[in-house]
Amino acid sequence: KSYDRSINRSVAVKAILSDEADPAEYAEALSRFRREAQAAGRLHHPNIVSIFEYGQDGGLAYIAMEFVKGRSLRDVLNETPKLDPEKALSIMQPMCAAFIHAHNGGVVHRDIKPANIMISDYGDVKVTDFGIARFESSDLTQEGEMLGTPSYMSPEQVLGKPVDRRSDIFSLGSMYYEMLSGQKAFSGSSMTEVIYAILNG
Structure with missing residues (x-):
């Protein structure tokens, strides 16, 4: 948290330092960081954190x-793993509205998970962290590249295949299942087991 005097309000600041990684890793991190700003910065919606x-x-x-x-x-589910249907729906509806807007703007998030959904003290739902987002028209994800959080990945992501908005929808469904049931839709004691569960239902 920081305070921007030029706009007279509190802001959240996310930063990376060049000395935190070797040059190649920093270049890749910087590319994703810049893409996050570009992806989220072009989206203006009450349920998406503004850049x-x-x-x-x-x-x-x-x-x-x-x-x-x-x-x-994530904090909410750690405290109350299983939400009542009305509460889950009240979170899910604004999330869906946010992603409809993002997808209509050509942006695919690719890392939808509870940790990237913020719920304000007033009950507002906000999507954040577009760090591995891409524009649907781009080819930034190469064949064989797996990006995202395993438990919420679509089969296409797990296989490292190109993804589109349908992958985000799959992740949303996985998260909704967790909110209603109190357990992850796909789980395991290792990443291999999680991936197997995703690919085999």
Whole structure:
């Protein structure tokens, strides 16, 4: 959390430093970081965290974004693993509205999970972290590249195949299942077991 005097409000700041990784890793991280700013920055929706500024200062790259005072859906589920249907639906509906907007804008999130859904103290639902998002018209994900959080990945993501908005919809469904049942749709004691569960239902 930081305070931007130029706009007279609190902002959340996400940053990466060049000395945190070797040059090749930093270049890749910087590329994804910049893409997050570009993807989320082109989306203006009440249920998507707003991006105010992207910049670089020497070896520091940063994104200034809307500060959401509240907690993540992951925190909520850690406290109450199984939500009542009305509560789950009240979270799911604005999430769906956010992703309809993102998809209509040509942006695929690719890492939908409870930790990337913020719920403000006022009950507002906000989608954040477009760090591995891509534009549907782009070819940024190469064949064989697996990006995302395993428990919520679509089969296409697990196999490293190109994905589109349908992959996000699959992840949303997996998260909704968890909210209603109190357990992950696909689980296992290792990543291999999780991937097997996703591919074999």
